[in-house]
Every structure is written in structure tokens, then in C-alpha cells.
Amino acid sequence: MSESVAERHTADASAKKIGLPTIIIGIFFLIVLIAALIIRLPMPVLISDLLRRFGMNGLLVLAMVPSIQSGTGPNFALPIGIVCGLLTIVSGIEFGLVGIWLILFACIAGTALAIAAGYLYGKLLNSIKGAEMMIATYTGFSIVALMSLVWLMVPFASKKMGWLMGTGLRETIQLDAVGADSIINKFLMFTIFGIKVPTGLLLVFFVFCILMWLFFKTKTGIAIMAGGINPRYAQASGLNTDKYRIIANIISTVLAALGIILFSQSYGYAQLYLAPLNMAFPAVAAILIGGATASRASVSNVIIGVFLFQGLLTTSMPVANQLFIGTDLSEIIRMVIQNGIILYALTQVKGVAKQ
Amino acid sequence: MVNNLLTMKNITKEYFGNKVLNNINLEIAKGEIHALIGENGAGKSTLMNILFGMPVISSTGGYQGTIEIAGEPVHINTPHAAMAHGIGMVHQEFMLIPGFTITENIKLNREITKENIVSRIFGKQYESLDINKMNADARTALDKMEMGIEEFTLVAGLPVGHMQFIEIAREIDKTGLKILVFDEPTAVLTESETQNLLSAIKKLATSGIGIIFISHRLDEIMQVSDRVTILRDGELVVTMNTKDTNTHEIAQLMIGRKVSFERNETKNRTLSNDTMLKLKNFVVRMPGEDVKGVDLEVKKGEIVGIGGLAGQGKLGIANGIMGIYPAKGEVLFEGKPLKMNDPKGSITAGLGFVSEDRRGIGLLLESSIELNTVFTCMQIKNSFLKRVGPIKFKDTKKIRAHTKRMIKELDIRCTSSEQRVGSLSGGNQQKVCLARALTQEPKLLLVSEPTRGIDVGAKRLVLDHMKKLNEEQGITIVMTSSELAELRSICDRIAIICDGKVEGILPPDASDADFGLMMSGSKRTNTEQGAIHNV
CATH class of the missing domain: 3.40.50.300 (P-loop containing nucleotide triphosphate hydrolases)
Incomplete structure (x- = not known):
């Protein structure tokens, strides 16, 4: 029995190394790119757009790494961290902060808030072992609904955020009004061959990637990983696996909070209410496209995944609009790819939950 | 022996080139209690799996050798076929549904039914249960075991000893039962329950059923069996009459002299009394x-x-x-x-x-x-x-x-x-x-x-x-x-x-x-x- 299991393990591992989703999406991306060349779309614009979206989505995808590595699966409860980030942005605006001070405040306060939220969320996950992904999804949904009430009822007075009449915050809050629009993107930004390179944005993303990579070389990082791969092994080695699952989910939640701040400043708007509802899904899809599984993920999976997924979205939209004039096909393609990839990945889930 | 109920001849089984059974011969006579004994991995379970046509056998390349039941060569390739040939098995883990009564458990999937209006229109699937007849059958089976317990009691909450008896009653109730296999039936029983079981087994044997009794408790084997077959590493060591042997000899034959690892005496050992x-x-x-x-x-x-x-x-x-x-x-x-x-x-x-x-x-x-x-x-x-x-x-x-x-x-x-x-x-x-x-x-x-x-x-x-x-x-x-x-x-x-x-x-x-x-x-x-x- 044991030998055939070993063979299957080896076969699985080699199949994962190549990564079926990565290949499929990679080929698809190439085809769309060629199509874009044929119909003479302005390449510099496309690439600028790709770089920007790559950077602004990066942290949200990176947030998947610790939760997957710890064995709790992809963090479908990403909205928890996201609302923490959004809450601190709007609080900062209410306090009258502008520009880089607003972003800094949001990052620091957001981190603090996300640590607390991540801790509670980790506790929750430890009490429902085996059903993490399902519970995570609905926890994310619930928190969004709860926060919708908060956005409506929060007694903020800032004119920049309120409705024309009545109380509550607007659905989208423009950040250029507070001087925070693309403030990180513009740091050291330069243009080459007509391509705008958002240096600051990419720098932030890569710094976090390096930090994450380093983290999994530390004692704690290794313990999280071992607990994720084989919890019984970790327990037999005297580790408190529950503790490491909580740490991992705190990190994930903090990254989600920082990720939405980075996202919002690049986008130019802080989107409240139902906007965070489906933000976990593209992030999960991206890391899975990058070759991660529901139980193993690495920083390289994040970089490859975000690049391919966002690349495909940015290029397919104008291409589809050119080819099928008058339809909104690109959005449909996005939904098909995103949900198809998640579905594929979930069918591949094994081991983690069952143990 | 003449009038063998079951004859297994030259049974050989390989798992992936690894011989787990080699030329095993086993004969069970009418009314005989035949003990099968061996260490873990000696091949007892494999032999019984072959007898029962378990899927694990056919999916790993089948076996060699012949099985005859009452002199007729048979080919058993599914558990269903084994049952049709009158082979029953009492499992070590109880395969009973706790929420059902004893009768329902005994008659599961062999329910006696009677016609009603719906069934006349929609077919046999919709016939209603003939509870009285079923209870009577269950009663007969239980009586054979000298079990006083009411047949309409729920299985849940019964002591393990009783569950074992219900398992046996279920096998007895099957018409045409010729051979009954007990796979370590006493492993979970207390001493007095064991004694009850052993006497029940003896009683069953006198009714002409051939019994294969697998156990590693040698004293039980000495007590009930007529003959004993010892397996070791997939080989048949010996089949002998129980009365001609003793636990000492059986134990020795069971362990045997395997290719042993040499024991080199050692030097510089620091054995302390701490x-x-x-x-x-x-x-x-x-x-x-x-x-x-x-x-x-x-x-x-x-x-x-x-x-x-x-x-x-x-x-x-x-x-x-x-x-x-x-x-x-x-x-x-x-x-x-x-x-x-x-x-x-x-x-x-x-x-x-x-x-x-x-x-x-x-x-x-x-x-x-x-x-x-x-x-x-x-x-x-x-x-x-x-x-x-x-x-x-x-x-x-x-x-x-x-x-x-x-x-x-x-x-x-x-x-x-x-x-x-x-x-x-x-x-x-x-x-x-x-x-x-x-x-x-x-x-x-x-x-x-x-x-x-x-x-x-x-x-x-x-x-x-x-x-x-x-x-x-x-x-x-x-x-x-x-x-x-x-x-x-x-x-x-x-x-x-x-x-x-x-x-x-x-x-x-x-x-x-x-x-x-x-x-x-x-x-x-x-x-x-x-x-x-x-x-």
C-alpha cells in the first residue's frame, strides 16, 4: 500500500510543478496578446495598465500565501482584512489627514485593526477544522454585510465622504480630493517607450514579496509550513499547531488591509459597501493560476499568478471589445476564467481538510 | 476425509509478485470445528478473503487453486456468490444497524413481505413487511443460540456479547448455510460471554454446519476445535487433530524458526542499575x-x-x-x-x-x-x-x-x-x-x-x-x-x-x-x- 501511495505522491508533485492552470492561462494570455498585436492595439498603454494592475492587486494575492501554507486553505475571508483597511482610510479622511499622511495613518491603524480581527478569525478557524474554506467564504460575506450597516450609520461628518443628503458614507470615495490618488504609484514613476512604470507601487509589492519569502525561512515560518503540510507531524514535534494557524491568519488579514490601501490609492477610489464582497475570488484565482494548490503556495506562485491573471484581464478587455463590438464579453470572460480556476483548484483539494 | 463440505486445494495467492499464500490445502468436514491459527500476516485473512470472493482478491490478479463445496468445484468471485454457496461469516467488528431491532437486523435485505394494494399496482418493491413471520424466523434463530432476549429489542445499547450472537443468528437464519467463518469472535468479549459463544459454536456444529474458527487464543482453540491448521508466512505448517496436540506445540509451530537475524554478542555495554x-x-x-x-x-x-x-x-x-x-x-x-x-x-x-x-x-x-x-x-x-x-x-x-x-x-x-x-x-x-x-x-x-x-x-x-x-x-x-x-x-x-x-x-x-x-x-x-x- 505504502509504495503505491509514494508513487502517487511523486506523480502528483511532478504534475503540480508544471501546473495545468498555469499552462492553460499562459497559452490563453499569449493568444490574446497576439490578437492585440494583430488588431493594432496601443501596446504601451496596455503594458502600463498591466503593470499598474499587477502592482495594485499583488498584496491581496500575497495575503493568500500564509493562510494556504498554514493549512487553512486560501483566505476566502479576505474581506475581513479589506474592511479593516477601508475603515482606517475613511477614518483618516474624517480626521482631516491628506496625502501621504493619510496613507501612512491608514497603514498603521489598519495593521493594528487587522491584527485583532485576524486573531479572532484564526480562533474561529481553529474551532471548525476541516471546513475552513466554506466557513471563510461566508465569514467574508457576513463581515461585508455587517460593515455595510457601519458605513451607513457611522457618524462621520466629512463632506468628502457623505451623500448629498442624509447620513452615511458614499459608495465610492474619491481619493484625489484628499491628495492620496496614486500617491504611491507616482513615487519615482518614469516613462520608457511610452510605458508608464509605477515604481513606488511595484517597489512596495516586491518588498512585501521579499519579506514573505524571508518569513518562510524563519523558525515561525517553517513551523507554520510544517503545520500546514502535516499537522500531526508538527504536533508530534511538540508544536502548538493552533497557535501557528492563528499567526498565519493574522499575517494574511494584515496583508489584506495593506493590500486594499495600496489598491485604493492606485485605483483612486475607496470602494465601500458591497465592493469588498467578491474581492477574495480574483485573488484566490490568481494564486491558483500561479501554480499554488489549496495546500501549498509560494511567493513565486503569487508573482506569476498575478501577472498572468491581471495580464489576461487587461489585454482581453480591449481585444474582446474590438472583436465583438457592442458586447461586454470581457467581463463574462473574466467571470468564466476566475470561477473556473477556483472550481478546478477546489476539485484538487485533498489531504488538508481530511486530516 | 470423505463428505467434505469444503475443500480448498493448492491455493496460491500473490500480491505484486509477493507470495502471501503458497499451496494451502484446507478441508472442512460436516459438523467440524476447524481452527485456523497463525501470526499476523501469516495469511489467514487472505485465505478467508479468497473463500469469500472479496473484491481485493480479484482486483489484484485472483488466485490459483480450486475450491470445492460439497464435492462440486465452484468459482467464487463475489461475496454474493459466496453467500449463495452457503458460506457465512461472523465479523470481528459488528455489522449491525443500532437503530434497528434485532429482527430487522437479522432480516436486513432478506425481509419477508406480503402483498398489498399498492404492490399489486406498482410491483414487488412496494410490498409491506410481514413482521410476524420475520419475528418468528428471528425467534427460531435466537432460540438455536439459546438466547432469551426479545427479538423486537433495539440493537443500540445491547452488550457486545449479544451483538455477536445477533450476527451469528443472522447467519443461521440464512437458508442453506453450510460453512460459517468466525473471525476472532472472542476478541471483544468478556470471559463469560466467550464461554457462551463457544458452547453456541459447538451446538451449531452438531447441527451439521462446518465451522472455521480463527483465533489467536490457544486455550479456546483447544476447547472447541476438532482439528487445527497452522499457517506461517503463507505456508501451511500442519493440520492436525486437536486432541493429539497441546497449546505448547501449537505455539511453537505458530512462531516457528524464521530466518532469524544473528545475534552478535556485544562488548563495552554499560548496563547500569539506574x-x-x-x-x-x-x-x-x-x-x-x-x-x-x-x-x-x-x-x-x-x-x-x-x-x-x-x-x-x-x-x-x-x-x-x-x-x-x-x-x-x-x-x-x-x-x-x-x-x-x-x-x-x-x-x-x-x-x-x-x-x-x-x-x-x-x-x-x-x-x-x-x-x-x-x-x-x-x-x-x-x-x-x-x-x-x-x-x-x-x-x-x-x-x-x-x-x-x-x-x-x-x-x-x-x-x-x-x-x-x-x-x-x-x-x-x-x-x-x-x-x-x-x-x-x-x-x-x-x-x-x-x-x-x-x-x-x-x-x-x-x-x-x-x-x-x-x-x-x-x-x-x-x-x-x-x-x-x-x-x-x-x-x-x-x-x-x-x-x-x-x-x-x-x-x-x-x-x-x-x-x-x-x-x-x-x-x-x-x-x-x-x-x-x-x-
Whole structure:
């Protein structure tokens, strides 16, 4: 029995190394790119757009790494961290902060808030072992609904955020009004061959990637990983696996909070209410496209995944609009790819939950 | 013998080129109780699986040889066919539905039905149950067993002894039952329940049913069986009349003289009188390997073996000490009490563990040899780390040097220290487990089934290395193994576990018969029985 299991393990591992989703999406991306060349779309614009979206989505995808590595699966409860980030942005605006001070405040306060939220969320996950992904999804949904009430009822007075009449915050809050629009993107930004390179944005993303990579070389990082791969092994080695699952989910939640701040400043708007509802899904899809599984993920999976997924979205939209004039096909393609990839990945889930 | 109910001729079965049964002949006469006995892995279950046409047999290439029932050659390839031929089986684990009554359980899928209006229109599927007839049938079956219990009682909550009888009643109720197989029926019964069962079995046999009785309790076999067949390593050792033999002889034949590992006498052993580890009334709840109150003492510098049949609790001891399965009782390590259910505490105290569940809790299969070797030590003892401010990074250089040394020392065959453990052979994986335990520099090493699933050459190496560790570094070793030959080759004393307790402690050169008797739990009754038969 044991030998055939070993063979299957080896076969699985080699199949994962190549990564079926990565290949499929990679080929698809190439085809769309060629199509874009044929119909003479302005390449510099496309690439600028790709770089920007790559950077602004990066942290949200990176947030998947610790939760997957710890064995709790992809963090479908990403909205928890996201609302923490959004809450601190709007609080900062209410306090009258502008520009880089607003972003800094949001990052620091957001981190603090996300640590607390991540801790509670980790506790929750430890009490429902085996059903993490399902519970995570609905926890994310619930928190969004709860926060919708908060956005409506929060007694903020800032004119920049309120409705024309009545109380509550607007659905989208423009950040250029507070001087925070693309403030990180513009740091050291330069243009080459007509391509705008958002240096600051990419720098932030890569710094976090390096930090994450380093983290999994530390004692704690290794313990999280071992607990994720084989919890019984970790327990037999005297580790408190529950503790490491909580740490991992705190990190994930903090990254989600920082990720939405980075996202919002690049986008130019802080989107409240139902906007965070489906933000976990593209992030999960991206890391899975990058070759991660529901139980193993690495920083390289994040970089490859975000690049391919966002690349495909940015290029397919104008291409589809050119080819099928008058339809909104690109959005449909996005939904098909995103949900198809998640579905594929979930069918591949094994081991983690069952143990 | 004439009038054989069942004849199995020249049965040979291979699993992937590995012969597990070789030319087995078995004959069951009418009304005979035929005992089938052998150690774990001797081939009893495989033989019964063949008789029952279990899918596991046909899916692994079938078997060779012929089966005849009442003189007619038959080919049994599904359990359904086996039942049609009148073969019944009483399982060790009860296959009963707790929420059903006794009658419903007995008649499950063989319900007696009567017509009603709906069934006349929609067909037989919709006929209603003839409860009265069913109850009457169940009553007859229960009466045959002399069971006074009401047939409409729910199965849930009945004592296990009763459940066993209901299983038997279900088999009896099947019309045309010719052969009934009991697979270790007394394993879960109390003594008085066992006696009831045995007399019921005898009664059944007198009604002309052939009975195959599988058990490792020799005294029961002596008590009920007419003939006994002994299997060992897939070979038929002997079939003989029970009255011509005794437990002593059966035990000896069952253990036999296997290709044993040479025992080299040793030099420079530092055996001291200091107690290293002491277990007092130690209880472990490990499913399938429950430990029910073990007292054991291990001296410093000793190699102690723990042996016994599967499911008797020998594996639970080490797992309990390491805190992997819930345990209670008293464990003194170097005179200090060890906290129960605390793996970290056990590791810090200086206990190393090589688990029998190599792939489950012994290794991170997808990770490198390096990580597997140092993981526990890094996490518990903070070694192999370098500090950068408050952050502790792994010290790859140190880890690699250490792992390379271990690879050399234990002769782990690999392409590099970064190779994935999952891609190593079983023997080399076992060595990685050993390397991990040794990296912790344990004072006492608990090793469970160190040679499970590895080839003979590798077995020798692993055993030799443990001996070397003991001699050169003075590490005390407690080795748990199902293979007696292995224990006898390196241990100073061997504790035999039976029914969750220490049945006895034997020196490695004790006779096969002594080991056999202890493993089957018949030591206590041995003297009287032996006396009777030797007269």
C-alpha cells in the first residue's frame, strides 16, 4: 500500500510543478496578446495598465500565501482584512489627514485593526477544522454585510465622504480630493517607450514579496509550513499547531488591509459597501493560476499568478471589445476564467481538510 | 476425509509478485470445528478473503487453486456468490444497524413481505413487511443460540456479547448455510460471554454446519476445535487433530524458526542499575492499540523490546509516552514525573521517537531531507537558527553540514541533502526518521516498527545502527516491533503485550513456545493444559 501511495505522491508533485492552470492561462494570455498585436492595439498603454494592475492587486494575492501554507486553505475571508483597511482610510479622511499622511495613518491603524480581527478569525478557524474554506467564504460575506450597516450609520461628518443628503458614507470615495490618488504609484514613476512604470507601487509589492519569502525561512515560518503540510507531524514535534494557524491568519488579514490601501490609492477610489464582497475570488484565482494548490503556495506562485491573471484581464478587455463590438464579453470572460480556476483548484483539494 | 463440505486445494495467492499464500490445502468436514491459527500476516485473512470472493482478491490478479463445496468445484468471485454457496461469516467488528431491532437486523435485505394494494399496482418493491413471520424466523434463530432476549429489542445499547450472537443468528437464519467463518469472535468479549459463544459454536456444529474458527487464543482453540491448521508466512505448517496436540506445540509451530537475524554478542555495554523510565498503570487511548494499564521499567543503557500481536496495544505505549495519543497514569523519566499529553515536554525531557506511522506523523514527505532532519530540534531546542535582531532565521549552512554528516553516518542513499523525502525508498525514509530523532540527542530513544515496509538488507542496517548507538553512545532504546526475530536479535529483554497489559517479560533466547504462548495470552492456562496433554 505504502509504495503505491509514494508513487502517487511523486506523480502528483511532478504534475503540480508544471501546473495545468498555469499552462492553460499562459497559452490563453499569449493568444490574446497576439490578437492585440494583430488588431493594432496601443501596446504601451496596455503594458502600463498591466503593470499598474499587477502592482495594485499583488498584496491581496500575497495575503493568500500564509493562510494556504498554514493549512487553512486560501483566505476566502479576505474581506475581513479589506474592511479593516477601508475603515482606517475613511477614518483618516474624517480626521482631516491628506496625502501621504493619510496613507501612512491608514497603514498603521489598519495593521493594528487587522491584527485583532485576524486573531479572532484564526480562533474561529481553529474551532471548525476541516471546513475552513466554506466557513471563510461566508465569514467574508457576513463581515461585508455587517460593515455595510457601519458605513451607513457611522457618524462621520466629512463632506468628502457623505451623500448629498442624509447620513452615511458614499459608495465610492474619491481619493484625489484628499491628495492620496496614486500617491504611491507616482513615487519615482518614469516613462520608457511610452510605458508608464509605477515604481513606488511595484517597489512596495516586491518588498512585501521579499519579506514573505524571508518569513518562510524563519523558525515561525517553517513551523507554520510544517503545520500546514502535516499537522500531526508538527504536533508530534511538540508544536502548538493552533497557535501557528492563528499567526498565519493574522499575517494574511494584515496583508489584506495593506493590500486594499495600496489598491485604493492606485485605483483612486475607496470602494465601500458591497465592493469588498467578491474581492477574495480574483485573488484566490490568481494564486491558483500561479501554480499554488489549496495546500501549498509560494511567493513565486503569487508573482506569476498575478501577472498572468491581471495580464489576461487587461489585454482581453480591449481585444474582446474590438472583436465583438457592442458586447461586454470581457467581463463574462473574466467571470468564466476566475470561477473556473477556483472550481478546478477546489476539485484538487485533498489531504488538508481530511486530516 | 470423505463428505467434505469444503475443500480448498493448492491455493496460491500473490500480491505484486509477493507470495502471501503458497499451496494451502484446507478441508472442512460436516459438523467440524476447524481452527485456523497463525501470526499476523501469516495469511489467514487472505485465505478467508479468497473463500469469500472479496473484491481485493480479484482486483489484484485472483488466485490459483480450486475450491470445492460439497464435492462440486465452484468459482467464487463475489461475496454474493459466496453467500449463495452457503458460506457465512461472523465479523470481528459488528455489522449491525443500532437503530434497528434485532429482527430487522437479522432480516436486513432478506425481509419477508406480503402483498398489498399498492404492490399489486406498482410491483414487488412496494410490498409491506410481514413482521410476524420475520419475528418468528428471528425467534427460531435466537432460540438455536439459546438466547432469551426479545427479538423486537433495539440493537443500540445491547452488550457486545449479544451483538455477536445477533450476527451469528443472522447467519443461521440464512437458508442453506453450510460453512460459517468466525473471525476472532472472542476478541471483544468478556470471559463469560466467550464461554457462551463457544458452547453456541459447538451446538451449531452438531447441527451439521462446518465451522472455521480463527483465533489467536490457544486455550479456546483447544476447547472447541476438532482439528487445527497452522499457517506461517503463507505456508501451511500442519493440520492436525486437536486432541493429539497441546497449546505448547501449537505455539511453537505458530512462531516457528524464521530466518532469524544473528545475534552478535556485544562488548563495552554499560548496563547500569539506574532506572531510566518507569511506567506505572499506564493507560493510552489509541484506537485499535489501546493500552490498559502497563507497568514497565527500563534501565539505563538497556535495549528493551516490546512485542505482541497487532491490536494488543504494544504500539500505544510509545505513542502515549510521547503525548501523541491521550494517556494517563504515571511515567517517571530519570526519576522525574513526565507530564502526560505534552509532546513538547517529552521531547525537551530527552525522549526521541521514531513513529511506526512514518508517512503519517514521521515525515514531511514533500520537504527536503534537511528540513526533516532538523525540524523538531529547530523548533523545540532553538538550534540550527541564526539570529538577526529579534528574528530567528534557519541556518542553512549549519543544517546542511549536519544533514550531510547524518546521511553519511546512517548511509542514507540520496542524490543530495535537498532531495524530497517522499522520493526516497522506504528504508532510507526510515533512516531519515532515525536521523531526526538522533538530531535531538535523546537520552532514551523510542523506536516503533523500525523495519516496517523496508527490505531485508535495509532492516539489517537499521537494526545494526540502533545497536551501535546503544553501544557507542549509551542511548537507552525501547523498540516496539511485530517481528519477534528482530526484537530477539538486539534486545536485552522483551516485554510481550497482550490485551493492553504486559503479559510477561522474556529474555531474547527464550523458546519459541514461550513467546507464542505469551503472545496469545495463554501463559496462565499453559501449565495445566500442558500437564494434561503430556500425561
